[in-house]
Amino acid sequence: MNIKEGELIELTDNKNVFFLKLKSGEIFGTHKGDIKHDDIIGKQYGDTVKTHKGKEFLILKPTLYEIIMHGIKRKTQIIYPKDSAYITLKLGITSGMKVFETGVGSGALTIVMANAVKPDGIIYAYEKEEKHLKIAKENIKLARLEKYVKLIHRDISEGIEEKDFDAGFIDVKEPWKYIKQLKSILKKGAPIGFLVPTVNQILKLLEELEKNNFLKIEVKEILLREYKPVVERFRPEDRMVAHTGYLIFARNK
Amino acid sequence: MNIKEGELIELTDNKNVFFLKLKSGEIFGTHKGDIKHDDIIGKQYGDTVKTHKGKEFLILKPTLYEIIMHGIKRKTQIIYPKDSAYITLKLGITSGMKVFETGVGSGALTIVMANAVKPDGIIYAYEKEEKHLKIAKENIKLARLEKYVKLIHRDISEGIEEKDFDAGFIDVKEPWKYIKQLKSILKKGAPIGFLVPTVNQILKLLEELEKNNFLKIEVKEILLREYKPVVERFRPEDRMVAHTGYLIFARNK
């Protein structure tokens, strides 16, 4: 399949990695020389391209992971792959499902869930901030998943039109306020998940989930430790992300 | 959609959770009374069923996560969801892909990847031990994903018939022995992943990956911390799984 204009591609010469969105006529400058976008358009992933100085770069197709980590615009704190991958599996999100999500933020989780419901499912993604929604839309398009996402500009306190969702994920400041509402739009037995950064939020959320008879309540946290891949001096990275958010899961009754 | 014989279902009365595979004529005994499988077959997920003592249980559809954690048979150390979810996203596995895997073990990762390539992709899953393969087959069937997996009983040192794989994952004792072979069956630029439990294996693998010009080599480890979801005494679980395996990722050049 030939590489087309508008695609996000990855270039590497072993040492450096660059991500760029292809646009006919444009030139990408590297310290090893310039690369014409048009020299990439029409090629295949795995092919190489040369700079005007004759240096070779390999053209890679970014994985969804790389699109999220290096391609999308971030105007909010995003949900990282370590969390979004786990959330998606834990909620059992799979092709054909109808999934509820709010807030969308930059759409990093939306992208992972949309990819999982392909080709016949859909994510109903509610976001109250128009500026976030705009970015999310762009990001989801970059990931070529716009067919599987219905973006809705609305604070869910104003109501959720759809119902009978197979699963739901909520990443808002005060999720405990919407538990009754969520109960009514989720199928009976459907899994639901939440991300909250603080312990105070967990406590309020747990209380409300219990009060509303949600079942199988779990709280988890995922830590990613990275290592320096140097064979003679193998060791963990010096610093790591120590906290992104707590994940809460439950089943609607 | 009505629940059918042969399906794995989940029963809960808020306190207890049971998993059972439905078989007409059978009875499931709980401390709250007996439940006839035939009383569940034909119902819908989210419905309830009563024991002969009149106690009610909610019927839940197990998520893929729950099938892996509670449904499948384990004759080997399995790859846990915290790892398999991350692997699948990191390798960019998505619908339509042709993915290489060895060894299959109990098929826990195969299930997650097969679910991701639905409905038009396929996992070629090589396993040298016939006894593992038999269990894996059963487990994949339980997850209703057999259409997306081609199980092959073979030690890959004897050759891999297929090629042009979009991605690959290797979970064998001495992965460094197969790097050249893997190079030849993966598409150019394709992502590849490995799981090894020891540091010695990482060192040997890194060396061989570098020697064979694999790019973007990364080593990672995922830790899952679980909390006791008790609102008045919220705290981490006392003990946790401290190590399942190191994950190594690279790109074929």
Next chain:
Amino acid sequence: MNIKEGELIELTDNKNVFFLKLKSGEIFGTHKGDIKHDDIIGKQYGDTVKTHKGKEFLILKPTLYEIIMHGIKRKTQIIYPKDSAYITLKLGITSGMKVFETGVGSGALTIVMANAVKPDGIIYAYEKEEKHLKIAKENIKLARLEKYVKLIHRDISEGIEEKDFDAGFIDVKEPWKYIKQLKSILKKGAPIGFLVPTVNQILKLLEELEKNNFLKIEVKEILLREYKPVVERFRPEDRMVAHTGYLIFARNK
């Protein structure tokens, strides 16, 4: 210095490690034969002793760490060395200091702090449960630190007689109830520490510490990861202690 009756000693033959308290006339049975306590008494640390079958064991002097981990009686959850070592350094506990502690529990932290205030400091250790106090007394004696600990059988809500403490550590269920009282017995500027297992306790404690103008409030958690020391298959232990307690530190104003 010769080994005396009553001392806790450690025996090892490379594979096995045994701890025993020496008592003249007694015999210690191992699967490699019997060892007479009297064959150890009078020897020096680093000497060997033989079983009646002629098998040799090395006699080691237990470190304070080993006394805590293998020697003392535990009737309560103890404060582990990973925490007690950090607490002692963080509070700046050093020779000559007068330190406040409650509750004592089995005395595991008391032992570490008593060792730190040697030879001219003292720990005032309050414990309301007589049964704990009895065990603690025995444990502190085993560590040969009884000179540096004043054990007091009292619930501190009934008052603390002493004052002008250089530092304090509190490990009770509802520490927030005693903040004002603690303020009055600590020197101005003195460091204070707390251990609580739950997040709810942290929140109440933080609130009370702030209300009472404690300064430099910090909350920390120490995780110990252990590795299997096998050179050919080096890897982390499969499971670990994931939570002992949260440590809170502050300065009295």
Next chain:
Amino acid sequence: MNIKEGELIELTDNKNVFFLKLKSGEIFGTHKGDIKHDDIIGKQYGDTVKTHKGKEFLILKPTLYEIIMHGIKRKTQIIYPKDSAYITLKLGITSGMKVFETGVGSGALTIVMANAVKPDGIIYAYEKEEKHLKIAKENIKLARLEKYVKLIHRDISEGIEEKDFDAGFIDVKEPWKYIKQLKSILKKGAPIGFLVPTVNQILKLLEELEKNNFLKIEVKEILLREYKPVVERFRPEDRMVAHTGYLIFARNK
């Protein structure tokens, strides 16, 4: 006890914390006004001092922890309190002991061990780099522990004059080169510890320790997780130190 010139003191107004070494005649400028060192000299810890604008600061005596974290000069990677506290307890270092150490680096561990052997023990601290030794000397003096440390400018490959050490700690690049030598200077049964940053170093070290019949070999790692002490939004810090070094412990046979 009156505060003297040359002491390291800590000033805080609840929000800000400053560390300064007192020198008669000097002035310390803050954004809340200037403080004359002479206004602090002669006072007591726990007293307050005013800036020329009348703003009050509390004078705190830094704990050893604070001296290490905020007072000493660092020209090398230091051994942090989370590690040095554990090392000292694990090695059983206590008053009266004669302890071997190399390399000294900036002296952060030397300070903690010296404090532990007070008032009648001593640390023999070997360092091959003169520039490090100079800094270490200054740092140990700042901690007022120079009486308990004998600093020796020597690469231990040139020999260690002293012997019969009660314990030892080694923090050099290639510790495995010195195992035989260490064996000869440690008492029989004495505990020994090592810090190495890489896994490759662990493997070489384990091999050499085994070859030389060291007993009770252990490998550990200590992780410190810090929390934001905000009562309304309690959560872990976003980032943490993920790796300082692996700790290896053994007993000399």
